[in-house]
Amino acid sequence: MRTFIIKQLIQAVGVCLVISMISFFLLFLNTDPALLLLPPEAEVQDIAKFKKQMGLDRPVPVQYLDFLRKVVLHGDFGNSFVAKVSAAKLVRERLPATLELALAALILVNLVALPVGIVSAIRRYSLMDNVATFTALLGQAMPLYWFGIMLIIIFGVWLRWLPISGSDTLAHLVLPAITLASWILPINMRMVRSGMLDVLNQDYIRTARAKGLVERKVLIKHAFKNAAIPVITITGMQLGALLGGAVVTETVFAWPGLGRLAVDSIRMGDYPVVQAIVVVFALFVVIGNLAADILAALIDPRIRLE
Amino acid sequence: MAEIPTSNPEIDEAAPSMLSLVLRKMWHLRMGVLGGLLIFCLIFIALFCPYLSPHDPFKQDITKRLWKPAFMEGGKAEYPLGTDHLGRDLLTRILYGTRISLVVGLAAVILMLTVGVTLGLVAGYFGGKADAVISFLVNCMMGFPFILLAMSLVAVLGASLQNIIIALGLTGWPVFTRVTRIETMKLRDREFVLAAKSLAFSTRRILARHILPNLLPAILVLATVEVARAIIRESLLSFLGLGIQPPTPSWGVMLAEGRDYMLLQWWLAAFPGMAIFMSALGINLLGDALRDLVDPYLRKT
Numbered sequence: 017m018r019t020f021i022i023k024q025l026i027q028a029v030g031v032c033l034v035i036s037m038i039s040f041f042l043l044f045l046n047t048d049p050a051l052l053l054l055p056p057e058a059e060v061q062d063i064a065k066f067k068k069q070m071g072l073d074r075p076v077p078v079q080y081l082d083f084l085r086k087v088v089l090h091g092d093f094g095n096s097f098v099a100k101v102s103a104a105k106l107v108r109e110r111l112p113a114t115l116e117l118a119l120a121a122l123i124l125v126n127l128v129a130l131p132v133g134i135v136s137a138i139r140r141y142s143l144m145d146n147v148a149t150f151t152a153l154l155g156q157a158m159p160l161y162w163f164g165i166m167l168i169i170i171f172g173v174w175l176r177w178l179p180i181s182g183s184d185t186l187a188h189l190v191l192p193a194i195t196l197a198s199w200i201l202p203i204n205m206r207m208v209r210s211g212m213l214d215v216l217n218q219d220y221i222r223t224a225r226a227k228g229l230v231e232r233k234v235l236i237k238h239a240f241k242n243a244a245i246p247v248i249t250i251t252g253m254q255l256g257a258l259l260g261g262a263v264v265t266e267t268v269f270a271w272p273g274l275g276r277l278a279v280d281s282i283r284m285g286d287y288p289v290v291q292a293i294v295v296v297f298a299l300f301v302v303i304g305n306l307a308a309d310i311l312a313a314l315i316d317p318r319i320r321l322e
Numbered sequence: 323m324a325e326i327p328t329s330n331p332e333i334d335e336a337a338p339s340m341l342s343l344v345l346r347k348m349w350h351l352r353m354g355v356l357g358g359l360l361i362f363c364l365i366f367i368a369l370f371c372p373y374l375s376p377h378d379p380f381k382q383d384i385t386k387r388l389w390k391p392a393f394m395e396g397g398k399a400e401y402p403l404g405t406d407h408l409g410r411d412l413l414t415r416i417l418y419g420t421r422i423s424l425v426v427g428l429a430a431v432i433l434m435l436t437v438g439v440t441l442g443l444v445a446g447y448f449g450g451k452a453d454a455v456i457s458f459l460v461n462c463m464m465g466f467p468f469i470l471l472a473m474s475l476v477a478v479l480g481a482s483l484q485n486i487i488i489a490l491g492l493t494g495w496p497v498f499t500r501v502t503r504i505e506t507m508k509l510r511d512r513e514f515v516l517a518a519k520s521l522a523f524s525t526r527r528i529l530a531r532h533i534l535p536n537l538l539p540a541i542l543v544l545a546t547v548e549v550a551r552a553i554i555r556e557s558l559l560s561f562l563g564l565g566i567q568p569p570t571p572s573w574g575v576m577l578a579e580g581r582d583y584m585l586l587q588w589w590l591a592a593f594p595g596m597a598i599f600m601s602a603l604g605i606n607l608l609g610d611a612l613r614d615l616v617d618p619y620l621r622k623t
Contacts (some may be wrong), residue, residue: 027461034462042474097450146349153610157602159554161561162595165581169588253464260467267562277468279562282477294470301465 017313020320028302032295036087038295040080043287065207083291093292098281103288106277108298113183114273117265118258120189121196122251125204128197130247137216138235148205153201160261164195164268181270187212193267199261200254211246215239245312245319252308256301354611360604368420375414377402379571383409389559391589406576407583408569412590415571416597422572423601426487427553429543433491434498434552439541441495443529456499460478463496469558476564486565490552501544505537539616546609550602553594558597572596 054066067073071082085094093103136145171191172180177186215221216239224234263275270276274293282290313320367374373495386409392402403412457602475489509515510533518528559565560574570574580590 027458030458031462034459035466037464038466039474056361074330116620129527151607154603157550157554157599157606159557159577159595159598159602161558162577162591162598165577165584165591165595173585173588231477256464256467260469263467263469264558264562265331277517279473279564282470282473283563285477290470293475294466297467297470298465305465 020313021310024306028306032298035298036084036295037080039291040083044076073219075126085188094288096286096289098284098286103292106289107274107292110272110274110277112269114262114275117192117196117273118262120193120234120253121258124193124197125201129201129208133205134212152202152205155198160195160199161264161268163198164265166197167191175250183271192265192271196261196265200257204250204254207245207250212243215242245316248308248312252305255304259297261298329608332362344588351612351615353607357604357607361608364420364424364601364604365615367417367422371417371420375417377411377414379414379418380569381410388587402563404589406579406590412593415576416594419570419573419576419597422566423553423556426556427549429487430490430494430552431548433487434548435545438495438498440503442499443506445504445531446506460496460499461517468493472559473562473564481564486559488555490555494548494552500542501540502537505540506533509533509536543586543609543613543616546605546612550605554598
């Protein structure tokens, strides 16, 4: 188990490093950061002086290592070009709202995907299975931001049941959470179903039935526990999609989280903030995957021996 | 404790009634045909929209702004879906939007295919270090929320049609690599590959002539579904202001503009979204039917 965890950890750290590298080099792709920071009428010698001051005249890899050192040691991503405060501080302020939204959506997804997926697998090709499969098909074709806007129009504008933007009360959370949940629900539902089907086809299930165990016990004692593994893995894998969906959902509902900050910062070329958000998102995805892998390996010894 | 035997799922599962299987098959076939029809319409509209659309997609007329659709009270038959905030015909703009969506969807998927399948073949066939490096790269891409990377790429490169395709292509390839890699691994030790090796065929020839053709069905199915995803993602980028720029009629741009008027003029946001939804649905339906056709193993689930 220990070697398994260490291997996973090394991999996770590697992924984080590469992502930080990509997000850093994006800045140098075709722009000169100094020109972004200075007013357009700046003189050539001023630009040179500024570059020297900011360390922008050094080779790019050296700048990257410096960036990495500051991030790892102090959590310092530099100052926002626009707000003139530390990018890390901006991210810290916005993070809770995004987590609240993502968590609500995740709970909602599992509340629907687990029972529906399991029943679909047990009663394969039943009316319910067919309806669920068809709904998932529709859901996968639906752009989530359009779904969000339609929810706003129907429940916010026509029926006036729920508020349409902001984040003051719990009622504000309802529509954004449903929108974000709809983004990953179809895939989760399908995966829970196929994971459960895989388990039901295993020999040990046949054995359990052959020895005359009541079906209910076969399901609860043998099937569910093993079907939990794919469910855990899927949830880990979907974290990236969840955060990506949050970016869009937050924009539609004016939800004051990291996603909206990301869109605004990218539009304004506020790179320190963009880099900070990318690294924070990547950390969440990587840690989530790591936790899912370790949890799955704890439940199923076969995984850690692979 | 008295359980009714007919409700025992084991029996349902062992032998789903012939009728339900036949019904399901027909349903799949029907849905596939429906998907094909939708796609045909899409391509037809994209090719002939100048002849199909009643107005000029760019012509603004402030005196005609925010007219209601024809089916609502006060709407004009001349403008079937009404007009937008600049007095342009909504239907015309939606029809023209088909072009952008299809071009971006197809081109982005071709780019993903080229990068993804090549890397997947190399990783799956050679294994070892090459596999380790490529798999690691795929893991990194999976950890990067696509939308942030795509938005940043567009922001840095500049928002042009070409750059949007590049951004979508460069963020979307890992799916293809994963599928190609696993399928190649399954094939590389099969007899026909060994036979080709023993004939001293070049690696390139083995990959191109012996392995790739066997992967094509799986890749084709994946590619179909990815076109739908690319279309949705393009509209997403455009919606967020980091994709196609107004006044070009892209569905995402129209949705972003419609969003500002959703309190009173709901149709401005509803119809462009409907267009995205129908396109993606058509492509997904066809993809599902194709999967059914080419992969008998998947039919079971």
